[in-house]
Amino acid sequence: MNFLVIAKREVKAYFTSLTAYAVMAIFLVISGYFFYTNLVLFVLMVGTYVKLGLWQHTFYDMRFILLLLLPLLTMRLFSEEKKLGTIELLFTNPIHDMEILAGKYIACLFVFCIMLLLTILYPILLAVVFSVETGPLIACYLGLFLLGSSFIACGTFISSLTENQVVAAITTVGVLVFLWFIDWNEGIAESAGVTILHQLSLSEHFFNFIKGVIDIDDVVYYLSFISFFLFLTIGSLESRKWRGKK
Amino acid sequence: MNAIEVKHLTKLYGPARGIEDVSFTVKKGEIMGFLGPNGSGKTTTMRILTGFFPPSSGSARICGSDIIKDSIEARRKIGYLPESVPLYLDMPVFAYLRFFAEIKGITGKQKKTKADEVMQKCGLTDVSHRIIGRLSKGYRQRVGIAQSLLNDPEVLILDEPTIGLDPKQIIEIRNLIKGLGDNRTVILSTHILPEVSMTCDRVIIIHEGRLIAVDTPTNLMNRVLQAPRVMVKAEGPSEKIVSALVSISGVVSVAKNGFDADGVDLYQIETDENAYVINDIARSIYKNSWKLKEIRPVDMTLEEIFIKLVTEEKGR
Ligand SMILES: Nc1ncnc2c1ncn2[C@@H]1O[C@H](COP(=O)(O)OP(=O)(O)OP(=O)(O)O)[C@@H](O)[C@H]1O
Ligand SMILES: [Mg+2]
Numbered sequence: 001m002n003f004l005v006i007a008k009r010e011v012k013a014y015f016t017s018l019t020a021y022a023v024m025a026i027f028l029v030i031s032g033y034f035f036y037t038n039l040v041l042f043v044l045m046v047g048t049y050v051k052l053g054l055w056q057h058t059f060y061d062m063r064f065i066l067l068l069l070l071p072l073l074t075m076r077l078f079s080e081e082k083k084l085g086t087i088e089l090l091f092t093n094p095i096h097d098m099e100i101l102a103g104k105y106i107a108c109l110f111v112f113c114i115m116l117l118l119t120i121l122y123p124i125l126l127a128v129v130f131s132v133e134t135g136p137l138i139a140c141y142l143g144l145f146l147l148g149s150s151f152i153a154c155g156t157f158i159s160s161l162t163e164n165q166v167v168a169a170i171t172t173v174g175v176l177v178f179l180w181f182i183d184w185n186e187g188i189a190e191s192a193g194v195t196i197l198h199q200l201s202l203s204e205h206f207f208n209f210i211k212g213v214i215d216i217d218d219v220v221y222y223l224s225f226i227s228f229f230l231f232l233t234i235g236s237l238e239s240r241k242w243r244g245k246k
Numbered sequence: 247m248n249a250i251e252v253k254h255l256t257k258l259y260g261p262a263r264g265i266e267d268v269s270f271t272v273k274k275g276e277i278m279g280f281l282g283p284n285g286s287g288k289t290t291t292m293r294i295l296t297g298f299f300p301p302s303s304g305s306a307r308i309c310g311s312d313i314i315k316d317s318i319e320a321r322r323k324i325g326y327l328p329e330s331v332p333l334y335l336d337m338p339v340f341a342y343l344r345f346f347a348e349i350k351g352i353t354g355k356q357k358k359t360k361a362d363e364v365m366q367k368c369g370l371t372d373v374s375h376r377i378i379g380r381l382s383k384g385y386r387q388r389v390g391i392a393q394s395l396l397n398d399p400e401v402l403i404l405d406e407p408t409i410g411l412d413p414k415q416i417i418e419i420r421n422l423i424k425g426l427g428d429n430r431t432v433i434l435s436t437h438i439l440p441e442v443s444m445t446c447d448r449v450i451i452i453h454e455g456r457l458i459a460v461d462t463p464t465n466l467m468n469r470v471l472q473a474p475r476v477m478v479k480a481e482g483p484s485e486k487i488v489s490a491l492v493s494i495s496g497v498v499s500v501a502k503n504g505f506d507a508d509g510v511d512l513y514q515i516e517t518d519e520n521a522y523v524i525n526d527i528a529r530s531i532y533k534n535s536w537k538l539k540e541i542r543p544v545d546m547t548l549e550e551i552f553i554k555l556v557t558e559e560k561g562r
Pocket of ligand 1: 259262263282283284285290
């Protein structure tokens with residue numbers, strides 16, 4: 001249960017450093033604003049499509065905010081420990097690398113989940129005046145949760161590569177943007193290549209969710225994405241062991 | 247059983263050498279000094295022993311646990327203070343210590359008891375609620391040492407524990423280390439040589455990644471004491487004194503070495519290894535009716551021994 005000890009400290013660190021508050025506040029303000037503008041749009045223009053189209057647009061906007069904000073949460077996970085040198089203490093205490101990683105990843109997920117849960121306020125407010133269908137909403141939340149978890153896995157890996165938090169954050173945003181748009185490739189639009197890129201792209205799998213569809217393929221994609229990056233992180237943490245091997 | 251057994255450790259950083267074929271053992275309860283100039287491989291050796299990274303080749307055991315195959319078990323027996331004294335700067339002292347207590351598997355009420363105990367040992371009780379980032383260097387050092395003591399480790403590995411401390415704190419930390427008790431094995435690295443003769447039972451001297459001597463401080467002194475030295479304090483015409491002393495058989499060289507607080511001249515005399523010249527020197531001064539104020543053999547300091555060993559090694 002050592003990973004819970006790590007996770008607890010990480011969550012505390014997020015809150016004592018005020019990072020968590022800042023990130024959550026920004027997320028809520030911007031997503032609230034998007035929710036409001038989307039609502040206005042649908043009330044004025046589309047009326048009856050509110051049930052689906054509203055969520056589709058709002059969640060599509062929210063992933064953009066997450067793309068910019070989650071790297072600010074993940075950047076410190078390992079970079080800070082490397083900078084402070086405390087990683088040396090973790091590595092020389094009786095705890096497995098895997099537990100360190102699990103603790104940190106879970107802590108970041110935890111903060112992210114609080115962020116997501118707070119946005120439930122929007123549908124609840126809407127439900128007061130308008131009937132809200134829960135099915136598509138659940139798909140939207142699941143999609144956003146999986147997408148955010150993927151962002152966090154990628155950010156955690158990049159944070160393990162450098163002791164500079166700013167570099168970690170910028171690189172993470174860069175990689176995520178690239179993986180988001182990877183299938184926007186006109187050059188191979190007609191070939192089989194584009195199907196592969198579609199498969200790889202973070203965006204393609206997200207669209208089903210916000211349309212209200214939970215497809216097992218999409219869930220598997222995100223879970224593989226997360227595992228892949230967590231696996232890379234373990235490799236990066238353990239690289240100190242291979243260096244200098246004869 | 248030996249507390250620490252190190253066999254043929256080599257660590258390469260890419261093509262660069264960290265340490266090369268280092269072997270030694272430390273007995274249970276021994277305080278071992280680790281001495282060497284900058285970049286000689288002290289930190290590298292300690293990092294291998296603490297499981298931070300494995301060696302490129304060779305093996306080591308901590309109280310019977312292999313540091314590679316049984317890494318976690320070996321780490322349980324170790325308390326480690328890294329050279330840079332890493333700390334979570336935004337945590338209060340007590341929280342920091344309780345966090346590491348928990349990592350070391352100390353849970354429940356024990357966690358608080360242990361943290362309080364080490365804070366008391368290291369004189370941190372008064373600052374237990376301060377944020378570590380706002381503590382002075384000396385106090386941070388103490389927090390680092392307190393962390394290493396949390397699990398009552400059988401083996402304590404301290405990388406330059408007294409660096410950057412004021413003299414009073416240095417003495418306190420030394421006493422703390424000495425006071426840890428007889429069944430605690432300690433390895434501490436340092437540049438400060440008097441520290442070694444004061445605290446350590448044995449000394450390892452390492453240079454450019456290779457071990458050049460392992461012995462007690464006294465034995466090391468005897469080993470290199472080939473040219474015993476005599477200090478003479480005398481009043482008289484200094485040139486004449488020098489030439490008179492040089493002519494004594496067994497004296498290798500005489501150098502005037504300043505004067506003492508009363509203005510009496512001091513002479514440093516190097517002699518042959520086996521000659522006993524003190525009587526001859528005294529007689530010569532007496533015969534010339536100069537005033538002999540003091541005469542005594544001089545021990546080599548550890549600094550000189552160290553430099554001597556290191557240069558001998560280079561000359562080989
Ligand atoms: N991470 C690293 N990458 C490459 N080379 C390294 C690394 N760490 C240490 N070295 C090299 O290994 C050698 C031994 O270094 P080490 O830090 O063990 O010395 P030290 O005895 O602790 O020195 P100091 O007294 O300055 O602390 C040095 O030549 C150093 O440059
Ligand atoms: Mg060092």
